[in-house]
Amino acid sequence: MLRNKDHQNMIHASFSDITSNVIASAISEGRLMGSHVLIGGNWHLGPLKERDVSTLSAWFYDNFGYIASDLTIDTPIIPTNELIKVCAWVNPLSSIEYANFMHWISHDPPRDFLLISIPKESAHPAAENFLDLTKLLDNAVEIKSIDVSSYITEWSSLVEENADFRMVNGIGKIQSFRSTDFDAYIINSIARKWEPTPIVVLRIIEIIQSERRDFPGDIFLYHRLEKFFLSGIIEKQAEVSITQTQIRIASSWHLRSSAMQISDSIRHAE
Template structure:
């Protein structure tokens, strides 16, 4: 009997999907790959290359998961006939990059895709329920009580050959470019320099001292509402770099566990 395997690309997305499946009485395994491949080198099988880049560019945050290409691939060699469902959203750079990476290793093996990129969902909070539905930007933001009754797994469709080749060619191009960043542009990911979002971060800083984590939080919500382009790990790393370059100055330590540091324009 075939087992249905679900592949997702954030830890939060895996948690939401597991809860929804269990609520529906399903025991399908959910496999998560959560190395954020929207930043850093991606074309090396040497874990140390990516680890060093993260340490140099982002200050080596403690919770970054660094994996090689082979480790990012689910090994189903003992059960190659399992049904594989990939959960995709092109509105999250991390999830999109994780999907492309996984699909590149899959080759020509059959799989299905639940594409959430154009799914509209109701607002969950009390104060927002009167507002119209919004585009879903991440599986991790989809409440299990919405996933379960809607049975989103029934949206799974076989990945057609033309789409597979388009995705795989896109990832091969990104691997060849091996840029510091991969950012969302329209319907695809494109390579970008490490400084791509610096102006957005700098726009949140003033001549007055502000709490560092307030600036990070403001930067996280300053982009388009229908995209997730980066996380707090990346923003904090760039803030460190801007302090080091002299564009910003800081009071206190810029460590992830320190919550009372302050920052301002130099």
């Protein structure tokens, strides 16, 4: 159990449910001292300009086919003073964590704080084997108020781009993506023969992950395939949910069609 007085007046900030659960457990078990706050918001998803629950709900339905139940645009305010130190636990290769972190640091920057970059291999940790928390804390980097300008500039650029997604790309940098930017991966994974849709989706995921890049998830891919069907790009073997049937490329569609042509076809169908 930690006895270091420097840790007693510390607020641990996490930026995803996964890391939040680990930090909260460590505090309750006495492996970390201080309190904890989850700074969420899913700022890697949806428009950044004119962002409210209404526009975010419409965006979710258009891109995922459902409206998330936990939509929020509020970011917790961390009360700080000279006696309280904030420690931000961030995995820079996690789209959700890094986007939530940059939004927080751009809108409610503490005077100075400690930054812990969670190692790449711990991107999806389990509570029992997550990290040597105390070792990471002892090696945290102190960030002064004058050091946050680069994060604010990076976030401002993403806001101006106002894309559908902010995802970590193949070189480990967060980048704006439109929903159509994943169309080439999808269309190039669909065969001329009938295949179960989950097999196709798994193939798409494997290709994207082989490039060490993040993506919006399987629900997004299924919903995108449904749009492909409605626009005549693919065929379904049965008039059921896209997740429960087999699909193939439409006979009238040429595999060499560019992602731009695909996107145009979908846009006209919507």
